[in-house]
Amino acid sequence: MTLSDEKYPAKLVSLRPSDFEYGRTPVPIPAPARWEYETREQIVRHFQSLIYQLKIITQTYLPTAKAKLTSRRSYAYPIVLKMNKLAKSHRPDQILKELSSEVIAVHALGKIIVAITEDYLKQFIIMIDELIKIVPKKREDWIVWGKSKSGAPVQSVEKEKNREYDLIHELTCIDVIQAYSANEVLEAMGAEDYKACEKDGEFKVRFFSYDDQMDREVLFNFTSYFHHRGLENQKINRLKYSHNLSTYTIPYVNQEIIQQMASFPGVESISSFTRFRVTNANLMQDTQVLDVVQPEQGKTYPKVALVDSGIGSSNAHLAPWIESEEVYVPFNRQDNYHGEFVGGLLIYAHLANPFLKDVVDTGVKVLDVIVLPNKKYESIREDDLIDALEDALRTYSKEFRVWNLSLGSSRLCSGMISEFTASIDELQDRFKVSFVIAAGNYMEMRNVWPIKDPFLNEMDRISLPADSIRAITVGAVAYNNDSTNLVSKGEAVPYSRRGPGVGLSIKPDVVHYSGNPDNFPIHSIDTFGHIVSDYGTSFSVPLVSAVLAECYEQFPGTLTKTMAKALLLHGSKHPATKKYITTLNDHYLYGFGLPRRINDVLYGNEHEITLIFEGKLNPTQNRNWIRISDFPFPESLHDGGKIRGEILATVVYEPHLNPQRGSEYCRANLDFRLRTSRAKGGYDTITKGSSAGEGSDSAMWEKDQMTRELKWSAAKQFVFKAPRGREGSSDIRLELYPTWRNLSEKKEIPFAIVITIRDPKKEAPVYNDVSKALLMSFQSNDVKLRYEPTRISSRGRS
CATH class of the missing domain: 3.30.70 (Alpha-Beta Plaits)
Known part of the structure; x- marks a missing residue:
């Protein structure tokens, strides 16, 4: 680790009161929603199909369901509406209002469950029947033209037809109406x-x-x-x-x-109750033994809580680094192999694997939380694991901000949020810690590479608890390969489970190195310091935990978990191409990439600068959205009506979560824009989000925004790249504004933004230009690491 660029530190920029806007967010007023069918004949045929489906429910499902009830009259039955549109503007809000109904759950994308009484199910049929009588020949028959305040032509619906227009629109967006079935209940x-x-x-x-x-x-x-x-x-x-x-x-x-x-x-x-266990191959033991490395007296180190199978009391290599211990498994039911392998990677990764890069080589202090029993006898049940985590967090959360969970289950991520996932998200919020979790091992292993369609097969999708929104989920990539391997160096290994996460969100968040079976395992140490070899996503997790813990340790002042995650993701790149990841397929395999250490993120050079912003949007305080009208863009990258250079912006935020809403677990979205003024007036957006790439199928299901712009994803990146320049000026605005799933759920949203501006030609004095602009209009501070870490070293012996 070198600090050669420490004279060019990142800048922590304070948001000014004037940067917060209290008015409406800058989104255009939408035109009347389009109906899913064009002609009266098509709409009537669809409505008749919906009536038929409702009659099946009332005539077949209801009599059987009612027979099981003591109280029947006002009982609300769960009814499934399968939507062909995802956007909230297509939701059946008007229908549910008239039926005195509400959404009680959301599962997979487009599948909502509503509660409707018997009387209102019958009223639903009458409603559709009445609408059939008045459906126009075509939608446009009910549309009128007018003018906006600016004089621009706008469409609207005939005033007396508003209700019927909305009902027809909502009904055409419903594909299927059916009773919630036993098969759905027993899906898991x-x-x-x-x-x-x-x-x-x-x-x-x-x-x-x-x-x-x-x-x-x-x-x-x-x-x-x-x-x-x-x-x-x-x-x-x-x-x-x-x-x-x-x-x-x-x-x-x-x-x-x-x-x-x-x-x-x-x-x-x-x-059933989900059980968690360790998975490892325990491939081989080497004769080489590493020397014991001792922490220096009076020196501080990054700290990681290791939630695993424990470190044995006779392990002289790891014992000096253990600060505290919490034991939830009796000694006679422990098998410390897995915990010692993971712990060894926290401290000795660079010594056992001298070929590894971007790993912490300065030592890590450990809280040993022993929760995983010997897999030969038992596993730990989800409720016991939650109890142990909560107990340990009460004591140690302020001191240990990073919690390493190299464990997994066989239960795949689905449209429903599990009780366990919801609980660990709550624990992270309550105790202000970051869980670092394995993506999970796909035991059958993929036999096809590359993966062309991430939605084709979900058997290798991430498993619980890797779907946690607040956690950092880690996948595994190969550090080497030969002709016997399916994947090459830097590519996702065949056992590393992939995304998407909940609601098409990016999972894993990042990746790190682990073994490429069978000839290139990852190495660690056993109880006696022998080099041992294995592979699994369990062993990529501690490499990321150490990097994140170093962020907490080295960052000057208090570091929130929102900002810690933003810095981790901002420094990540594709492990094979060394570029920022911009396609859907790659995001679902690599997340945002392989993270770099904190000094590489915070320190730049004279041709680049990193800016850090942090704050909270809060509608109750009239902090509705953000507009920085004088964003400090370097003058040296503006010339002759053009702007050039590269900008990478990473946005991480913590939306309100509702586990009842399944694929709509995240209840708010933050949209980020950098915009430049045009010579002819107005502003153009210059930043682009991730592309759906080969993912295709984006028009169907309206996945375009959810994949291209990562809508509803709690972490996202935006890029501006114009090495030769594009039309624009140094008059650049930064905008950050929310979208809510439901206006009644407007809650405070903590966010962090990390922006790097650079000249790829390495010519322009970017750092000085931006620093001068900050001095004129902003309050900012240099972000310098607390101290220069010292690499620990050891000589191996046979």
Whole structure:
């Protein structure tokens, strides 16, 4: 690690009160929504199909469902609406309002579940029937033209037709209406899950969340019905860590009862408790032994909480680096191999793997949290893991901000948010820590490379808890290869699970090196300091944890987890091409890339500068959005009506989360723009988001914004690249504004922005230009590392 560019540190720029806007966000007023069908004949045919589907529900589903209820009249039944459009402007808001209904859950993209009573289901049919009588020959028959305040022509709907126009629009966006089925309830249940339920003697039942009164009514009807079938009601308990989810532990009776419960109206899902275990190949042990490296007295080091199988008391190589220990597994049920391998990579990675780059080589202090038992005997259940994490966090969260979770499960990320994922997101927010989590190992291993369509097969998609929005999920890439390998150096190894995450979000967040089976494993140490070899995403995680911990340790002043993540992602590049990642396929394999160490992110040179902004949007304080009208763009990159150079902007924010909303878990989106003034007036956006690339299929499902601009993704990057210049001026604006899933959910949004401006030709004095501009109009501080770390070294012996 060198600090050769420390005289060109990044600048932490304070946002001024005038940068916050209290008015409406700068989005154009939309034209009347288009109907999904063009002619009256097409619309009527579609409406008749919807009526037919509703009659199947009322005539077939309702009689069976009602027979299970004690209280029936006002009971709201879960009904699935499958939408052919994703944007919130296509949601059936007017329909639900007229049916006194509401959305009670969202699962996969385009699949919403609403609660409708029997009377309103019948009213739904009448509504559609009445609309059929008045559908115009074509949509345009109800459109009129007018003028905006500026005199521009605008479209609007005939005033007396507004209600009917909206209802027709919303109905044409609905593909399918059906009752929520038992198959959907049991989606997470396979043969092994039934066995796990029987072994545990209990399982989880999640109910749809209505309002308090309806929730009580659903639970009362459920317990009354199954009490007569052998269910002991006194053993039913609310899952204590489900918080925003209505999940209960139910005592096991038999498999038949589980299947009967799946047909009970109001049950959303049934699942076994997820279990977490370590996975490793334990390939080989070398005769080489590394010397013990001791931390220096009085010196501070990065800190990582290692949540794993533990480090043995006789491990002389790691013992000096352990600051504290929390034991949740009895000694006689421990197997420390995995924990020591991961711990060895935190401290000895550069010594055991001298070919590795971008790894922390200065030592890491460890909190040893022993939660994973010997896999030969058992695994840890999700509720026990949550209890252990919460207990350890209460004591150590202020001192240890990075928590390494090199563990995984067999449960794949889906359209539903699990209780465990929701809980660890809550823990990270409550204790202000960052979890670094393995993407998971695909045990069958991919046999095709490259992957051309990320949506074709989901069997190698990330597994729980890698779908955590607040966490940093880590995939694995190869550090070397030969003719026997499917992938080359720097490419995603065949076992590293891939994205997308929840709602097409980018997962993994980053990658680091691990073994490329079978000839190129990653190396660490065992209890006695012998070099041992293995592979798995578990072993790429500690390399990232150490880099992130170094950010917390070296950053001057207080570092929030939002900013820590932004710095980590900003310094990441594709491990093979060494370029910033800009395509969908690559994002779902590599995230934002392989992270660099903090000095490489914060220190530049005379031809580049990095600016850091941090703040909170808060509608209750009239801080609705941001506009920096005098963004400090270097004059030396502006010449003759053109601007040139490169800009990379990384935006990380923490939206409000709602686990009931599945693929719409993130309830807000932040959009970022850099805009330059035009000679003819107005402003052009010069930054571009990620491209869908080969992902195709973007027109269908409206994935264009969700993939191209990473809409609703809590981390995103934007790029300006014009080495030869493009039309523009040094009059550049930075804009940051939110979009809300639901206006009633407007909440504070913490955000961090890291922007690097550079001259790729290495000619312009970018650093000096921007520094002068900052002095004139902004309050800023140099971001200099707290101290210069010293590389630790050791001699190996045989």
